[in-house]
Amino acid sequence: MKETALMMIGAALVNNVILARFLGLCSFMGVTTRIDTAAGMGMATTFVITVSAMADWAVQHYVLDAYGLGFLRTVTFILVIASAVQFTEMIIRKVSPTLFQMLGIYLPLITTNCAVLGVALLLVEGNMSLIGATLFAFASAAGYSLVMVIFAGLRERLVLAQVPRLFAGPPIAFIVAGLLAMAFMGFSGISTV
Amino acid sequence: MGYFERIFKEPRWGVHPDDHKRPAADAALRLLPPPARVYMPLSQHVGGAARPIVLVGQQVHKGQLLAEAQGNISAPIHAPVSGKVSSIGEVTAPHASGLGFGAIVIDSDFADRWIDTDPVADPFSLSPEEITRRTAAAGVVGLGGATFPSALKFSLGKRLAVGTLIVNGGECEPYLSSDDRIMRDSADQVVDGVRIVMHAIGARVALVGIEDNKPEAIAAMRKAAAAYPEVRIRPVPSRYPMGSDKQLIQALTGKEVPADARAAEVGVLVHNVSTCAAVHQAVRLGRPLVERIVTVNGGAVARPGNIFVPLGTQVDELLAFCGLNEAPSRLILGGPMMGTLLAHGRVPLVKGVSGIIAFDAREAAVPRAGPCVRCGSCTKACPMGLLPLEMAAHIRSGDLAGAVDFSLTDCIACGCCAYVCPSHIPLVQYFSHAKGELAARERTRLRSEAAKRLAEARLIRLERESREKAEAAARRQAERKAAKALAAASASQAQAVVT
Amino acid sequence: MKPGMNPAVAPVAAPHATTANSVGRVMATVMTALLPATLCGFWLFGWPAIYLWIVTVGAAMLGEILCLRLGGRAARPALSDGSAILTGWLLALSLPPWAPWWIGVFGGLFATVMGKQVFGGLGQNLFNPAMAARVALLISFPVQMTAWVAPLPINAAAAPGIIEGLRITLGALSPALDNISSASLLGHVKTELSRGIDLLHLLTAGHAAADSLSGARAGSLGETAAWLIAAGGVLMLFLRIITWQIPIAMLAAVALPAALLHLVDPGRYLDAGSHLLSGGVMLGAFFIATDYVTSPNTPRGQLVFGAGCGLLTYVIRTWSGYPEGVAFAVLLMNSLTPIIDSSFRPRVYGRDRKGVALEPIK
């Protein structure tokens, strides 16, 4: 129980997908101009990561390991992820057309969001059980969503700040991301205690 | 007030600026001799401008109708002096823009001859409707500065069965003391006016809110109202903006006026003390609103005090009467918190002006505006519970919708936020700018909707025209055919006849 | 007579009166409130501390001037508000008192350049500049940033003099440091716990509370005299420079979990008093978390913010790899400030909390 909790905290905060592993930076910069968009993206990606983690775990165990097809891992994982993204896209389009419009190209691009494949590969390497893998994926995704929302909040304020022209736009966003990553370093060591 | 009250009873909102009311408030009321020329603007009230009914060259008496109300919301204006109408044209408006507006210019004959008035010995024998009619005819508008036609508020109060009349004697603006003066000098008139207004709207009780920095006015009003238990004098803490309707209602009744609703909908109606005195004049004496008390104050004024002035007098003339120590560094119409900056003094006094403030150089010094440090002083000061810093930040970055999301439309422009701002950011100007911009967009929207309707009407017209043209052509063709057939028939007949 | 001629270039909106308060005055008051604790730090840690303070404040001002010059803006008005000095000052107070000069220079420059000016200067930054610099220093130079010395009052025989102090700050006397090097309480506890020694054996009674008044113990330059800092904070509360919500919430959020867990296992968890009085909690609660720019504006938001700072401080101190968590906690809560601000708006007159107009009540 305690190990699971620590593992989840570790996945969400200490080894945060964005701020510690630097995965998923494309959407981190792309759809964090508004809090609600970022939250929507976070939820969509959480769904994709969790679903595809479960599917990938199954594929790894029952297909790749069973038939010795380890070299197909990336291809098959991408296939699974792509399907999960397609499915998510359909759901969002049905449930919230506004969010669909706001996410735009970034929604299908979850497919190539390295956070998704990254988490899948990490949990395969971690040799986890199905439940462990699911929880790990969910915690990682929750950490991703948290940082997305925080960063969107900061950027909403940045828009109002009188940033020097030299730093306006992506430069200041990266500086903020750096400072945020520094702040998250405070969590380091928690999961090893 | 003890510490207990200070901590627990004082409202959490607002500011407490130096009031600078004395010695001007204590100086005896003076009369301005009739000026040689007055400029009576046609638009001294909220709503449509009045329509002139006098001709250039016409002789008028004091109190004579010069222009009649026009439209649903409007008020008439009357001659403030007797004399001759010398012209009807544009004068500089008492407005920050310095733009002009229409006015009737009268050259005084210094006789000050009144028209024949129609006094009423017992106004309480009149019907409420009659009082409302007489108030409207006398051109009485809200003299606290809102300048909304009072008679319209009477009918609204009557219709919504308002039970409580709130009389605003707050006068929370620093420097101003015209309401204070009228309560001290003419408390009987004010109380009589209050009772007439109560009769007009059918209110059972009147609460007169007076800030506790005016003990003389409170005493005078208590004395005048002693015989009338339904008129209750209620001292309120002196805290700006206590004289704002919504805040005074809350302080006196504990009720909150819902957003986008009128005070009458929660059963109260607010009238200013000076307005009540004007109603007394209008109904009991039959005198239209042509004069008022104006405070002249500020460091540049030699003899500050309250002056009884005919409307339409130029600011310069009033300042000259009071004398100046130095050329004013800043000339303000109204109070320093919400007043209008004047570019020059060649501006007529209108019904809603309760004071003229001429700042000397020291008072007028403006600290340089700095960046917002998000200290939150403005949030604490805002009597409406808004977040001025967020609204201003959104407006500055051009995001008006964002500012509206922070309830920009609830802002009453009281100026508390800008007053307390340690960075001296002109917050109110941001809000005024945004409100103006939003109003302009609304006008554009209405305009484009109208254009859309017109364009559709034109399409229908073109369609109808082409259809009619086609029908006409068809008809003509048919006629021609028929004529041809007829001709052929008659020809064959003729032939037949011939054969 | 020709009165009142105003060259009205652009109309100026009301109000035509303004408060005598100004940003410069606020900053000056905060500095006054910091003075007792700072002087106490100077007294306890001697000349090296004074030099470090000067270097840090100077570097912070230098960073400000450089950026303003590069941006083509006048440096004087921006400097005169005192915000750069205060940033450098707060950073200096959180540094090890005998740290070498370049720590102060790096920190001071980082604080004003990366923490503030790249965002556009005063009021635009998202993170507390002093704490951003402190964290940057801590993760970049962990050795220098955790080299504490035992207090050695300035007039003590063994204390370094003016010249010797300068040499310490310039880094020339580092071997001598070993003789008096010490550990802060929190660092000591963390190290010993990780070696499997429990607190009951580690700490002798009466260690913290008495020292915290005089500040005579190892720690950052201005953080050891907790009571003096608290006194400065109370002064600011009294002068209405800050409100009570953030400090009280932060102190409570450190004290409550500390007290609870100490009850559960005194061998593993320090008591609430030690947590409150050691490290940067006092300085953080009164002077750093209350930074206007990076904290929420509304009372309820401030309560949440303060509680978050306190809780995260405790979590990081207790379970993470760092002995002290105030700087991290403040930065983390800074990052949440926009979200807190948008979730806790004050109720608008005539509307309910959600912004819907009230029902008229007759």
Next chain:
Amino acid sequence: MLSAVGTLTTMGLVLGGLLGTAARYLAVEENPIEAELQSLLPGSQCGQCGYVGCAQAAAALARGEALVTLCPPGGKAIAEALAAKLGIKVDLSAVADDGPRLAVVAEEICTGCCRCSKVCSTDAIVGAAKQIHNVIREACTGCGACIERCPTEAMSLVPLPVTLQHWIWPMPANV
């Protein structure tokens, strides 16, 4: 090799089948955004955007072929509204917006040819043949279609005069 190809094919087929089924249940009607966009446009059919009318412009916007800044009479406000509706962010600082304008007739040059009134989409120009024409202020949208038609250059666009009611406080100077 064969097993690899087989695995991938099977997985593709299975996942494709699942998605196909899901698509049937989650089908969405096309967003009726075109009508909403059209309601935002001025509706004066002036054609300055290059499309025949506002409906065509709205269709182009919905297809993503036109920029939100396409409507000159609409100015900044409409560009902003369109961008918000389409959920895109645009930098509108470059959009020229001189405020609303109004067509006026120079009476001494007008020949009363009636060409302008024929092109006016809101029937804002009145005047019989050989009589000096006049513009109805309230109806004129300032689209400028009449300007090009006038053979004697008697028509011009002027900014709406600023009145007390229409005056807007200027934005405070930046600090």
